[in-house]
Amino acid sequence: NAGVMQNPRHLVRRRGQEARLRCSPMKGHSHVYWYRQLPEEGLKFMVYLQKENIIDESGMPKERFSAEFPKEGPSILRIQQVVRGDSAAYFCASSPGTPGGANEKLFFGSGTQLSVL
Amino acid sequence: RKEVEQDPGPFNVPEGATVAFNCTYSNSASQSFFWYRQDCRKEPKLLMSVYSSGNEDGRFTAQLNRASQYISLLIRDSKLSDSATYLCVGEGGSYIPTFGRGTSLIVHP
Numbered sequence: 512n513a514g515v516m517q518n519p520r521h522l523v524r525r526r527g528q529e530a531r532l533r534c535s536p537m538k539g540h541s542h543v544y545w546y547r548q549l550p551e552e553g554l555k556f557m558v559y560l561q562k563e564n565i566i567d568e569s570g571m572p573k574e575r576f577s578a579e580f581p582k583e584g585p586s587i588l589r590i591q592q593v594v595r596g597d598s599a600a601y602f603c604a605s606s607p608g609t610p611g612g613a614n615e616k617l618f619f620g621s622g623t624q625l626s627v628l
Numbered sequence: 629r630k631e632v633e634q635d636p637g638p639f640n641v642p643e644g645a646t647v648a649f650n651c652t653y654s655n656s657a658s659q660s661f662f663w664y665r666q667d668c669r670k671e672p673k674l675l676m677s678v679y680s681s682g683n684e685d686g687r688f689t690a691q692l693n694r695a696s697q698y699i700s701l702l703i704r705d706s707k708l709s710d711s712a713t714y715l716c717v718g719e720g721g722s723y724i725p726t727f728g729r730g731t732s733l734i735v736h737p
Contacts, residue, residue: 553728602671616662
């Protein structure tokens with residue numbers, strides 16, 4: 512039973528380019544969360560999705576960032592026109608249950624380290 | 629006030645010591661709490677859930693104090709391999725899992 516799969520592990524982009532980060536949840540999990548971790552800081556919530564729906568995007572910057580979780584395929588976090596401040600580790604997590612429920616445990620992927628030159 | 633707060637440390641303890649971390653949360657309606665462990669900024673891994681009655685897993689004990697809105701993690705007989713960052717998780721707005729900044733533990737020989 513494969514865990515949460517994220518790719519790529521490392522992504523280097525120049526300022527102004529686009530970054531696409533992928534996440535496949537654990538088998539049987541339909542809830543996906545994206546978190547960002549800046550150096551020397553904790554994990555900051557970005558967005559919570561279920562299949563074909565964005566449930567909560569209160570942590571997403573209003574511009575340049577978008578996320579989707581299509582019916583088929585992985586969840587995608589897309590960052591347009593990247594800037595140096597976007598450099599961070601981006602972690603995806605999946606969960607078998609809804610927030611506030613007993614099955615809220617998160618299982619994390621190994622993350623994507625984005626470096627913007 | 630941050631939704632989940634932790635003392636970042638570092639806590640520097642000798643092998644065999646007992647060490648405790650606290651974490652405060654602001655959402656009084658929170659129902660689910662967890663402790664995660666993160667090594668060298670790799671992915672966080674679930675250490676244990678925190679139940680109202682408290683729970684123990686080997687050398688680790690987690691407790692919840694709803695009146696004072698904090699959770700705690702106690703590690704007994706510390707091992708070198710316990711060195712890591714310990715993240716506490718509560719629920720923020722809309723019950724989204726919200727992480728504290730993490731507490732760094734260094735266990736030395």
